[in-house]
Amino acid sequence: MIVVKIGGAAGISHDSLCADAAALVARGERLVIVHGGSDATTTLARQLGHEPQFITSPSGHSSRRTDPRTLEIFQMACRGVVNQSLVLGLVRRGVRAVGVSGIDASLWRGTRKAAIRALEAGRTRIIRDDCSGSVEHVDPALLNTLLDAGCTPVISPPGLSEANEPINVDADRAAARTAAALRASTLCLLSNVPGLLRAYPDEESLVSSITIERLDEAESLAQGRMKNKVLAAREALLAGVPRVIIGDARVASPITRALEGAGTVFA
Numbered sequence: 001m002i003v004v005k006i007g008g009a010a011g012i013s014h015d016s017l018c019a020d021a022a023a024l025v026a027r028g029e030r031l032v033i034v035h036g037g038s039d040a041t042t043t044l045a046r047q048l049g050h051e052p053q054f055i056t057s058p059s060g061h062s063s064r065r066t067d068p069r070t071l072e073i074f075q076m077a078c079r080g081v082v083n084q085s086l087v088l089g090l091v092r093r094g095v096r097a098v099g100v101s102g103i104d105a106s107l108w109r110g111t112r113k114a115a116i117r118a119l120e121a122g123r124t125r126i127i128r129d130d131c132s133g134s135v136e137h138v139d140p141a142l143l144n145t146l147l148d149a150g151c152t153p154v155i156s157p158p159g160l161s162e163a164n165e166p167i168n169v170d171a172d173r174a175a176a177r178t179a180a181a182l183r184a185s186t187l188c189l190l191s192n193v194p195g196l197l198r199a200y201p202d203e204e205s206l207v208s209s210i211t212i213e214r215l216d217e218a219e220s221l222a223q224g225r226m227k228n229k230v231l232a233a234r235e236a237l238l239a240g241v242p243r244v245i246i247g248d249a250r251v252a253s254p255i256t257r258a259l260e261g262a263g264t265v266f267a
Contacts, residue, residue: 001030001147001184004255005175005232007191008036008082009225012249017190018089020253021152025095030147033097033154034178035086036171037078038064044077045070055118055127061227063132065118066168071131074168075158083156096151101158102135103166105142108159108174110135112167133167135159135174138181172232180239187236188258189229190249195264196221196230209265212237218266233266243267 002024006017021031041064042052050073053065066074083099090097102108112133118125146153155178159169172189179187199205200223210218215234222230226246233244247254247263257263 001032001182002186002188002255002259003032003034003175003179003182003184004188004190005172006033006035006086007189007249008038008040008078008171009192010039011192012190014085014089016252017249017254018086018093018095020255022090022093022095023253024255025152031152032143032147032178032182032184033086033152034171034175035078035082035154035156037074037082037157040077040081041070041074044081045073048073055116058117058119058124059227060223061231062224063170064168065127066131067129068131071158071166071168075166078156078158083154086154090152090154096149097154098146098151099154099156100142100146101156102169102174103158103160106139106160107142107155108135108157108169108177109137109139110159110161110167110169112161112163112165131165131167133159133161133169135169135177138174138177140178140181143178143182170228170232172228173235176232176236176239176241176244179236179241184241185243186259187233187241187244188255189232189244189246190254190258191225191229191246192248192250193226194248194262195246196226200224200226207264208261209267211267215266218264237266
């Protein structure tokens with residue numbers, strides 16, 4: 001069982017990813033695909049006249065400011081654009097792909113953040129109306145049913161709060177929870193960088209491997225959105241996933257190359 005998270009940043013080809021996923025499924029691999037939708041959400045928000053906003057926490061983690069209107073746009077982009085693009089790309093290659101969201105069958109359950117601390121001009125501001133949260137429980141029943149039927153699930157945010165309301169969740173960390181719930185052998189986090197870089201943005205400074213004892217070092221090297229990926233790797237490993245790979249989604253056969261060790265391997 002392999003869980004593959006496809007990043008939502010610009011510059012990622014769904015064609016290459018779908019072709020590679022289809023080849024793996026044809027060889028008998030059981031795949032679950034999770035995706036984000038950052039670039040699609042930003043594009044759609046601007047088209048609709050709702051300028052995107054991003055916030056950075058005091059610990060350096062960046063995220064999208066998710067007011068109620070942004071949450072609506074986020075769902076339209078993730079479920080209506082990105083998810084359907086991936087499902088269609090897989091179906092065209094003979095895969096029985098099924099698009100679901102974290103809301104369906106209460107797949108991703110979490111808690112909406114009552115307050116978010118954000119740094120602005122060197123000062124900390126408290127935001128109380130943000131519609132984001134974190135996945136705390138994954139119910140694998142629907143995914144196992146689909147997999148046993150020969151289907152490949154493609155999971156889109158959002159998640160579902162304790163009040164049964166949609167919440168924007170980090171797809172990397174949701175993928176980590178999903179991999180743990182499915183007892184996956186590997187979690188692949190694919191994005192528009194080759195992996196964890198020692199001197200970002202120098203792609204020649206790739207860190208090829210990180211042991212569980214060196215996770216603190218990895219977190220200190222990570223910058224921007226990479227912090228979330230390293231945190232997801234930590235959470236997956238500590239939850240029992242044997243191997244996590246942060247790999248490059250821009251290359252040919254990105255999943256296969258990651259499984260062969262290209263990128264940063266956490267184990």
